[in-house]
Amino acid sequence: MTNAKTVLPGATLGVMGGGQLGRMFVHAAQAMGYFTAVLDPDPASPAGLVAHYHVDTGYLDEQGLAQLMQRSAAITTEFENVPAAALVTLGAHRPVAPGAEAVAVCQDRAEEKALFVRAGVPCAPHARIETEAELAAVPDSLLPGILKTARLGYDGKGQVRVADRAALAAAWGQLKQVPCVLEAMLPLALEISVVVARSAFDEVVQLPVQQNLHRDGILAVTQVPAPDASPALQQQASDCAAALARALGYVGVLCVEFFVLQDGRLVANEMAPRPHNSGHWSIDGSDVSQFELQVRTLTGLPLVAPRQHSPSVMLNLLGDLWFPQGASAAEVTPPWAKVLALPGVHLHLYGKASARPGRKMGHLTVTAASAAEARDVALQAAALLGLPAF
Ligand code: ATP
Numbered sequence: 598m599t600n601a602k603t604v605l606p607g608a609t610l611g612v613m614g615g616g617q618l619g620r621m622f623v624h625a626a627q628a629m630g631y632f633t634a635v636l637d638p639d640p641a642s643p644a645g646l647v648a649h650y651h652v653d654t655g656y657l658d659e660q661g662l663a664q665l666m667q668r669s670a671a672i673t674t675e676f677e678n679v680p681a682a683a684l685v686t687l688g689a690h691r692p693v694a695p696g697a698e699a700v701a702v703c704q705d706r707a708e709e710k711a712l713f714v715r716a717g718v719p720c721a722p723h724a725r726i727e728t729e730a731e732l733a734a735v736p737d738s739l740l741p742g743i744l745k746t747a748r749l750g751y752d753g754k755g756q757v758r759v760a761d762r763a764a765l766a767a768a769w770g771q772l773k774q775v776p777c778v779l780e781a782m783l784p785l786a787l788e789i790s791v792v793v794a795r796s797a798f799d800e801v802v803q804l805p806v807q808q809n810l811h812r813d814g815i816l817a818v819t820q821v822p823a824p825d826a827s828p829a830l831q832q833q834a835s836d837c838a839a840a841l842a843r844a845l846g847y848v849g850v851l852c853v854e855f856f857v858l859q860d861g862r863l864v865a866n867e868m869a870p871r872p873h874n875s876g877h878w879s880i881d882g883s884d885v886s887q888f889e890l891q892v893r894t895l896t897g898l899p900l901v902a903p904r905q906h907s908p909s910v911m912l913n914l915l916g917d918l919w920f921p922q923g924a925s926a927a928e929v930t931p932p933w934a935k936v937l938a939l940p941g942v943h944l945h946l947y948g949k950a951s952a953r954p955g956r957k958m959g960h961l962t963v964t965a966a967s968a969a970e971a972r973d974v975a976l977q978a979a980a981l982l983g984l985p986a987f
């Protein structure tokens with residue numbers, strides 16, 4: 598069913614942010630017959646390169662925002678650090694999903710934690726640190742812990758592990774005493790995530806639970822189905838993700854990251870108000886991808902439950918792969934042809950001009966008839982690329 602507000606194919610969809618998430622949104626939108634416009638200051642941004650229109654101004658540039666609005670029938674965002682003020686400006690004139698308020702909650706770890714508590718979703722024991730007094734009042738039970746900046750952290754940046762009070766005070770200084778959240782260091786057994794999409798009509802659909810392996814604070818491997826999460830735990834995670842989307846009045850695609858503790862408890866870690874790296878497998882392993890869900894929620898098209906048709910394993914491809922002899926040696930193209938000789942390998946490169954260690958250059962998803970086979974082929978691909986086994 599569509600209603601009067603539905604934005605149908607043929608219209609232009611706008612995106613704030615031109616990274617790989619925007620690029621994959623553009624691909625999904627274009628496949629469905631939409632035109633696309635991207636606002637990103639980088640003239641060679643991954644999404645700007647493939648969109649019909651690229652507005653290459655800053656996120657708060659009035660003329661840039663006006664141009665994006667003029668082009669676009671509806672606008673979404675691909676990265677959560679787009680200034681809320683820009684989304685407010687856009688939202689006054691065009692449908693914007695997710696909305697500025699929901700994005701603002703996800704931009705601030707302290708507000709995010711408050712939402713978890715409000716929605717009855719368990720989260721890590723934590724304390725907000727914005728003043729010397731709050732620093733002094735931190736309970737011993739939060740140490741050892743991880744001090745995280747409340748805003749602008751990603752891929753493990755803006756985080757310091759602290760063993761005791763002295764280290765905590767030093768770490769807060771190192772983070773320039775910006776508002777932070779201290780979390781107790783938890784004994785993790787697993788990390789999982791859930792991608793949930795909610796429409797303006799309160800339809801809620803989800804992708805299956807994703808099991809994630811991080812290396813150096815960056816996602817390295819995602820396996821779906823999650824091999825080590827029990828059905829009960831998966832149900833709990835899915836229910837929590839749906840509850841959070843509803844509690845936020847969220848419209849769009851939301852990813853909730855969880856920890857599974859060694860005693861089996863589930864704890865929400867953080868949310869991303871957008872498609873997520875751990876959901877990239879859905880392009881190849883699900884009949885509806887997280888990016889198509891983003892198109893559907895933005896345009897008001899119906900949401901149908903995605904069906905995973907193939908067990909999938911995703912490997913992130915970081916810039917390190919281009920420097921097998923070390924960062925100071927010459928750049929080498931990874932052995933794509935060998936990797937693509939394996940069955941069920943789907944290579945996604947984001948069109949970034951230069952590789953740098955730690956930079957997300959692409960990912961590959963292995964799909965197969967069974968989870969064992971997908972894992973086996975992914976391990977072969979990893980070995981060819983010089984990535985560790987998992
Ligand atoms: P991203 O946005 O890329 O997911 P981030 O920089 O926002 O990452 P977090 O997700 O908060 O950071 O943390 C990164 C990783 O650090 C987690 O995936 C987990 O492996 C570890 N970690 C974070 N918080 C804790 C905690 N309280 N206890 C134990 N490990 C943690």
Ligand code: MG
Binds near residue numbers: 854866867
């Ligand atoms: Mg995270």
